Amino acid sequence: MGSDQPPLLRAEGITKTFGAVRALNGVSISVTKGRILGLIGPNGSGKTTLFHCISGFLPMTSGQVIWQGQRVTGRRPEVLARLGLVRTFQHVMMFPELTVLEGVERAQQCGSRRLRNIPEDTSLPTDPGEIIELAGLGARRDQTMGVAPYGIQRLANVAMALATAPDLLMLDEPVAGLHPEESVLLDALLRRIRDLGGTTLIIDHNMPFLMPLCDRISVLDAGENLFEGSPAEVRASEAVAEVYLGSGDIENVSLRR
DSSP: OOTTSOOSEEEEEEEEEETTEEEEEEEEEEEOTTOEEEEEOOTTSSHHHHHHHHTTSSOOSEEEEEETTEEOTTOOHHHHHHTTEEEOOSSOOOOTTSBHHHHHHHHHHHTTGGGSOOOTTOOOOOSHHHHHHHTTOGGGTTSBGGGSOHHHHHHHHHHHHHTTOOSEEEEESTTTTOOHHHHHHHHHHHHHHHHTTOOEEEEOSOHHHHHHHOSEEEEEETTEEEEEEOHHHHHHOHHHIIIIISSSOGGGSOOOO
16 A cells, blocks of 8 residues: 555544533644554543544544545435445344344345445455455354354454445444454454455454554544554554553553443
């Protein structure tokens, strides 16, 4: 990837207030195509609020969202999803009565992929069976999602989001509740998505998971940008250590407080 490539997504000066409470105060991030950007910060730092604002689920007080060079501030979530900006939520959202395969097929139908052009520079699969295999869920394809283990439900949620053929996949705490073997499956899936030309923005508190995975990490504190850099730069940052850790190894500390 050339450093002069324009960002796939730019969120600029995002501010969000709830009455007298300012949840976001001029936050800016950019996501480069074909990369994985991690978004971290303690509870209450504004990560999920930023996701809501970018993806159209929450109106921002000020700021703008630029998607593939086009201003899309204020667009509704379903419009943004048809443009290729797709997100998951902290809580599992699925069709509990369907099998894993049927859920991915239904998500693909809901994604209305015919309404937009799928980029030619990505090799991400569009066949539901291939998506399930990519997610490591081949052995679970005929399992009913409502009775599947929680970790499998979360992985199926990611597979369903992938079935909409996103240009950007935004994941809100996808590692939460996963067993170690399921985390390994998710790690492999996200790396494969990147290898195939896909792009991911991911919120999570699990530093041992994020640090080896992400190309860059953006750090929020109290609704503001604190730091952004490579995982090595974040690990070495005195500002991050002072605010979140006090002292110690960032890769072995949860950033909850």
